[in-house]
Amino acid sequence: MDLGLENKVVVITGPAKGMGAAITRAFGAEGCQLSLLGRDTQAIEPVAEEVRETGREAIVLPCDLTDAASCDAAVEATTKAFGRIDILVNVAGGSGPIGKTGAQTTPDEFDEIVTLNMNGCFHTIRAVAPIMMEQGAGKIVNVGGTFGMRGRAGRLAYSASKWGLRGITKSFALELGPHGINVNCVAPGMVDGERFRSKVVPEMARRLGISDEQAIERHAADYALKRITFDSDVANACLFLASDVSRQVTGLDLPVDGGWAML
Template sequence: MARFSGKVVLISGGARGQGAAEARLLVAEGAKVVLGDLLEAEGRALAAELGSAAQFVHQDVTKEEDWARAVAAAEAMGGLHGMVNNAGIYVPRPLMQTDAELFERHMRVNQLGCFLGMQAVVPAMERAGGGSIVNISSTAGLRGSPGALAYCATKWALRGMTKAAAVDLAPRGIRVNSVHPGPIETDMVKVWTNEQRAVRLSQIPIGRIGQAEDVARVVLFLLSEESAYMTGAELAVDGGASL
């Protein structure tokens, strides 16, 4: 039997990139998925590709009502057993080029969105008998990241929020872990110049930029019963770049 047969997982930022890779692997393992995203065309196209096992929900992660609608969609599919806080933005600027608006924008999407998501799914997961939350942080949440102060700040915040939530939610049967991807081949890194890309590549011992599937496989492990004795953990998926 597939690992996730009968399970329903909500993925924020699920329309493309890492979220889409997670959705495809989950469905292949028997899960049903709710894809939350602002990207209507891409989200609906992915849901159509995945068939009856997937549903797209328009979702702004900074709005409580959008989280409530996504959770309701998951429960209508059979409950809510897992959630991936995958939505995020990356607009790299160094300290002296980061204004308050850009800093607050990162905080609202990357940090507030994660907080609202964790809070929103707890009652549904309790009704389902427990669950697993995976917060997508970054290696920028494990060490300093040059030229990306606001992004780095929010990804460090996710690391601490994960550990605090893991303690709070363990008595409720809900595990909370974080994943810290390094450079991953998605639309998010298209902002790099060729020089910046070469520098990042030179810092990766494994010698390649990661693929979305590299992250998705670790996310699936943390959502599954194979990681049943793990909570508050942080797993780097970065080819050794944070060593």
């Protein structure tokens, strides 16, 4: 199926590694022109170069997502480079304190993750909205998480931030819908990758006295499909919601988790 994304201008936050890099490569493979935003531009450059080697344009712009003026400047630089913005994909985010109860979480820890995971998306959407409204079209995809759909003990700050992102998504969907702009949220569950293999799995194996392979099997057993999500699964969901194939879909929370959030 042709998703019709050829030459679309896509702004992606958090493109340097993990899901962000996979999503960046996926949009590049669809023939998009990319504006890649983040604080560490040197970390983003290798991914941008991969896209350029395929013949597609990719610019890298410094941006502190917690600073509204920085987001405004990055969006302005994107429009100067490409003339428009068709798609915004908000991937950047943090995990916050892990294994702490709400009572153990400090106010600073809570504020830090909420500021990054909620304010960052708010700033970028607020910056691109006038451009998309003038165009009469646009697609915005926020990457949330299933802990923002079911909650999670020991992850209060992160869970709260992702619940908040769902509210941001739905409110903007209502406000921007009359202007032909779709706003949706992809909610990944546990995703296979460096953090999963080097931190999550060894921690469970140590705590339960089992092997890493047994820990992976335990994680998979929690999901209806009995398998772990890949970066490519999340990237494909973002492509779907960024394309006109999903033209009648807005305000959606789309779990990409093998069936954990619905259990």
